[in-house]
Amino acid sequence: MMPNERRAEKKNRPFALRASHRYHENELIMSRYEQILSQIRSDERYQNNLDWGEPRSGHPEGSVRCHIDELEINLGRLKSRLSEDDVAKLRILVHTHDTFKAESKRGVPISHPRSHSSLAKEFLAQFTDESDLLDIVQLHDEPYALWRKFLASGRHEDRLLELIDAIADWNLFLAFLIIDGCTKGKTREPLIWFFDQVQDRVDSHVTIHWLI
């Protein structure tokens, strides 16, 4: 294909394809993680849950769809500090972690099979068996729960040690916590507390200075 033909072909491509796929010669090259995200976004269960949620405390944006949009902007702001693979993994986490709130049982512990985290993990497990991604989806609200426990009783240490043990990729986990926690509706206090708790105990180049 001549360069001008390639330019014309590219111009006529649907925007979504141009924006989320990389092209090499005449071939469409999607990374493994981009393929997973594309499958997730095409899934009916994912699509049916996006409009769940009214504006409420901690989530003035309301719907899951608006939460995802806000997190995509946060991810864009951290992108230059992250590897291409980590950006793609974080997008998968952004699009799955809270998407099953509509189907969840309210007020149950994070580990409950019907919590929004467990349902999100179960859904994501249909597309990947990567434990780094699955563990982060399951435990994404654990730091906030630990902060609440610390405020209520100060007895959070055992559960914190379990979390430190459970998460293998601390760069990914801490980057995701910033993306999910630095929104208009959330105070930065739990995040600042959590970074203070783990900074000398885990191996990560993501620091409190990354907060948005």
Ligand SMILES: [Fe+2]
């Ligand atoms: Fe959540």
Ligand SMILES: [Fe+2]
């Ligand atoms: Fe979230």
